[in-house]
Structure formats: C-alpha cells, structure tokens
Amino acid sequence: MSPLEQVALAGQAIWHTLRRMGTTPLWIPWLALGAVQGAVLLGLLHFARPWLAWAVAPLVRAGAGEAALHYPDFFRALPGLYTRADLVVVALAGAILTGWSVALFAAGWRGTRPAPRAAWAAVAPRALALVLVQLPFNVLAFALSAGIGLLLEGRGGIVLRVGGMAGLGAMVVLQALFLYLPAVVVLEGRGIAGAFAALPRTWVRGFWAGLVLGAAALLPLLPLDALVGQADLLVERGTPELTAWLTALQLLVGLAVSFLLTGGATLVYLGSVADAEDEG
C-alpha cells in the first residue's frame, strides 16, 4: 500500500473509531486503566494522610525533593510526579489492557459483537509478551522526553519552540514504529521474538498510517499539556488544586486518545499490515 493510500486508510480508521466511541464493551479496558491511573493520582494527592504517608511520601520526596512534601509546592510537582508514576502504569497495566482493547476492536471491525470476557481469556496468557514487546517503546519514549527536557533546559524563544516541536515529531515517529506490536502479538499470536521480527513488515505496510494516527492522537493532548506545564503559575495565581483537576482531565483525555489510537491502529492493521495467513 502506498503512503498516500495509508494516509487515506488512517483517516478512515479514525472516522470509524470515532463512530464506535459509544460502544460500551470497547471501553472496558480503558475504564480499567482509568481506574488504575485514577487510584495512582488519588494516592499522590493524599500522600500526606497517615495511612499513605509511610509509602507514598518517600516516593514524592525522591521524585520531586523535600519541598514537594509541603503545601502548595506539592501541586507544582504534581504533573511531573504523576507523569513518572503513569509511565510505570502504562508500561505494565497499559500494555496488557492495550492488548485486550486490540482483541475487542478486532472483533468489532470483523463485524462480530465484542465479548470482553472471551477477549480477556485470549489476551491474559499473552500478558508478559505484551508488556515486553512494548517495553522498548516505553523506554525510548521516556529517554526521548527526558533527553529533550535536558537539552532545552534553560533555553527560550525560538530554540525552545523548535526543540519542542522536534521532540513531538520524534515521539510521533517512535510511536508509528512500534504502533502495531500489540496487534501482532494478540492477533497473530506471535511471541516476543516473532513480534520484533514482524516489525519491518509493519513499517512497510503501515508506517505512514501510524504517523497520521499518532499525530491525530497528539492534537487533543497539546493544549492540556501546555496548561499543566504552567503549574507554577496556576499555584501562584489561582487555586493550587486546579493542577490536580487539570491532571485528572489530562488522564481522561489520554484514555479517549488511547481508545482512538488503538481502535485506529487495529483497523489499519487488519486492512493493511496483517498477513492473511499469519492472523490467528
């Protein structure tokens, strides 16, 4: 499939996934992930409670320094703390639940009714493979964001803007490179080595569609990222707790974006990337 055809397919995939936003069973994996992420956010927000402090306060101190244990400084550090905690959640629970979502979307795109229990039964044995195949992407994404952060530290003006845009572009490319791995594991039934061996095929047949999907998924997150990035200002001029609400909103939008990205990627996979004979 030519790049142009891939782009057109990605557009259709987004459209069809948007039309499925009201299908409840498709949301179950993401609601489960949202519950875990919500629990993590609540745990951070209540770190000072006596029954949590023994466990969470040391993590807050290690992640953002002694000042973050004080009000309202904690709220300046909250977006960063949550992002780091979420990396672990996404790399573990997120990786498995993405596989579950792929199985449900695949059933939907094939015209059968998505059955969450059956899909989970099929995906659960592949949980370790799902975590491990997505680990390189998660590690590289963390390294990229940390590296960009270090490079741009203390810079301003055009350098900061161009550097930020370049970082976002690199993140979209990275996502496109690894986008179809959960589908390869779940739908082709491949193991870890087999999934990585299938990567070149996914790049040839779905890289451009992956770029479009990644870019589309990024758009709704940008304004929220920019707002949460102003945590200092929010704390100084408004209610510090607003940072927590914005982080929660970011969490919800992130779930919707994951829904869209997984649904779209599964459809592109089925339409362009998959080998008919490999699909299990």
Add this chain to the structure above:
Amino acid sequence: MSAPRLRHLAALVALALLLVGCGDDGLWARWSAERGAWRARRAVERIALNPDVASDRDGAAAAAACSVVTGRFPAADWSARLAAGSPHAAGVLEAAGRAAMLRARLEDLRGRTDEAAAAYEAVRIGFRGAETVSLAAAVERARLLERVGRADEAEAAWALIAREYAAADARGTVRDAVLDAPLYVARARRAGGDEAGVDSVLRAAERLYEGLLAGQRGRPAFPRLCLRLDEARRARGDVPGALAALRQALGDPASAALAPQLVLTLAERALAGVGPDTAMAYARWAAEGFGPGPRPAGLLLLARAWHASGRPDSALRVYEQLVEEDPEDLEAIARARYERARLLDALGRWDLARGEYHALASAAPGHPLALDGQVRVVRHHLERGERELGLAEAGHALRAMEELLAGHEDDSTQVRVGETRALLLLETGDVRRAGGALAALLQRYPEAPLDAALLARAAEAVETGAKDAELARELYRAAEWRAVDAELRDRVGRALERRADAPR
C-alpha cells in the same frame, strides 16, 4: 456470601482499619496547617489590595480562615510536640504562626493598631517554641509601631529583639532582623537626643558583629555583617573604622556580586570623612572597573571628589563627560546636569548654569531635579530684582508644566508637577492661582505627600494677600495634617485657631 469469602472480607477490613490508624500524623498535620495558612494568606492579601473597599464579610472570612489554623493547631500543644522531638512539629508551628501573624495583619489593615500590636505580641510570646515565627512577629510589631509614629514603643520593641533573640540560628545562619535591631535603637535614641545611650548601643552592636564575622567568612552573610559594622562605626563617628569594615567585605569571596556597590560606598564614605583623594581613587575604580552598570554613579562621585578637592573645572569636565557618554541611566544624566548647573551657578557662571537647567528641563521634563532647576532659574532673577526676566522664565516654565500635566495621566507626575507649578505661581506673586492650584491638587489627591511648608506658605499668602479665608483654612488644614516639623505644626495650628476665632 460464603464463609471463606466473608473471612477474607473481614481480614481486608481489619487491615484497612489498621492502616488508617497507623502512621505518623505529623505530616498530615503540617500539610493541613500549611494549606490553611496559605488560604488565610490569600484571603488577607485580597483585603490588602484595597482595604477601603473590603467588606466586613471579607474581613470576617479572612479572620475565620486564620482562626481555623490557629484553633486546630494550638501553639502550646505543638510546642510541646516539638520539644518531644516530633519531626513535623516545627513545620506545623511555623504554618500556625503564619496564620496567627495574618490575623494581626488583618487588624492592622483595618486600622486597629493597638489590636494588631497586641496580636503580634501574642504570637511572639505564644510561639517562642518556633523562634523564627516569634522573631518575625516581634519584627512586625516593631515596624508597625514605627510606622504609626509610636517611636518610644518601637524603640523598646527593637531593643527587645536585640536582647532576647540570638543573632544566628542553630545552623549558624545569621538573622538580619536581630542584627539590624541595635542600629534601629541607636537611630531612635539619637533622634531623642540620648547620645550617651547611642554610643553604648553601637559599641555593643560592633562587638556582636565582630564576634559573628569569623564564623561567616565566605558565606553570603559576611558582606551584610561588614555593612552593618560600617554603619555602626560610622554612626559613632569612627570613619576609618567604617572604611576598614567595607574593605574587609570587599576582600571576601562572598562579596563578589556586591563589589561595585561596596566600592561606591567606600568612595562616598571617604568623601564624607577621610578626604577627596581617597574618594577619587574609589570613585575611579567604580567608574572604570565594573563595566557600564556602576559607571554613572562612579563618575558622579568622582566629580564630587574633584569639587571637594578644590578643582571645580575638573568636576565640570566629569559631569560633561557623563552627559556626553549618554548612558541609559536617565537618573544619572539628570543628576549630572543638575549638579553641573549648581556648580556653575556657585562659580558665578550664571549663563552657563541657566543653559544647563534648561537642557535638563528638556531632557527630563518631569524629573524632580528638572522641576527644581526651573524654580531656581526663576528665583535667581527675582532675587536680583530682574522681575521681567523672572516672569518670562516663569511663564515659559509654567507653559511647559501645563503641557506636561495635560499629557501625563500618572498620579505621581500630576502631583509632582502640580506642586512645582503652584510653587512657581507663588514665587511670581500669583497668590490666588497658587492657592487654587494646591486646592485642586488636594481635591484630586487628598492624601498626596505635598510639602507642608509650601502649603503653609500658600495659606499665609492667600490669607493676607488674596483675603480668601475659606481657601486659607483648607490649605492650613492640609499643612497641619502633613507637618512633621513641630515648629511648623504649631505655627499652622495657631493660624487655624486664629481663623476659628475670626468672624465668618
């Protein structure tokens, strides 16, 4: 539900209850106290923006926000926990102390000085366990008393700070407020004429600073200590000792950022006490050794030093050099032109002096020195009987000021230029317009810091010259309210009594 499931559930509930009950509540207490204090600060700051428009409800809400913290975290309880070694008790006390101080500030904002001072004193005593809070309350109380003019009580408050609080905390960090306290006391005693008392306070302060210096070498507090040592010695008249303190500061690596300011201060001190040659050396160093920032100030001091050494032409050349270099520092240009004009006038070169005053008025029309220069030009002619020339200069200056008033909306320019305009009208004998200009200013800016002596002079002129009793009374009242000088206040008070006795 089956029995094993019930047993599991019961075990989970028991575990949850155990977790809820266990753990140190200190962190949660500190968090809650800090949150309460932060909210109280926001509430009080909203009132502080404009206390006049704050409603009673706003005040009550802010007071309640403070009381929530002080009530929930009593100083006595948390002082005891601090003494018992609770790790977060210091933080709780600090936050509760901040809330208690905000309560006192709220009283101050409402204009209830006695209640505010008493509240600060209560915090000072109640929070002795948290010395930072206690000291902060003592300082706020002293400042409050000073601000409202209760000089004796303020002096006692500063003396108490100097006496009761350690100048450095347990980690060796010096406390600026404690170091400043004896200097405040000395200034207050000097103002009260107690010279013997001043000397003993200053000598004690010197011993305190000298004792701390050795432990602060290389630390940020070192130059600050030296500056205070300089102030204490200078206040005792020990100029060489003051200069030695500043040189000591200059030699410390912690003073690198302060070096330009220290050299400028050395030049000033030398000019005031040691001699112009030493001052010149420091002024040149400031002008040439630290880049463009301190150069204008260095050149101004160099010019003053030349003047003091009896070389006015060299001083004039330095002023000219400063103006020609055209630094971005408008203040320095204005000062250079003004000082050059004054010097030229003193040397009898009036035409050049007048030209400089005019150039200053063109370069910085609203600057206080430019306005003063214009008044000096008019006075120069009037004092020599050159009335026509004086009136012409005044007319020119008044037109320029009226244009300035029409074009600048900012309050400080309006007040400054408006006041000078009234003074010029008074100088030229236009008494009614002068009084009217001042009355208009007072109407628009009732609390403007107008010169009490000018108001009194205008009132007297209006009373005797323009025979306008109402306007005179209004100006006298404004003068009485602003007069700091006791003699002027008495004079204005007598005039007001006289007006009250006079038939209407």
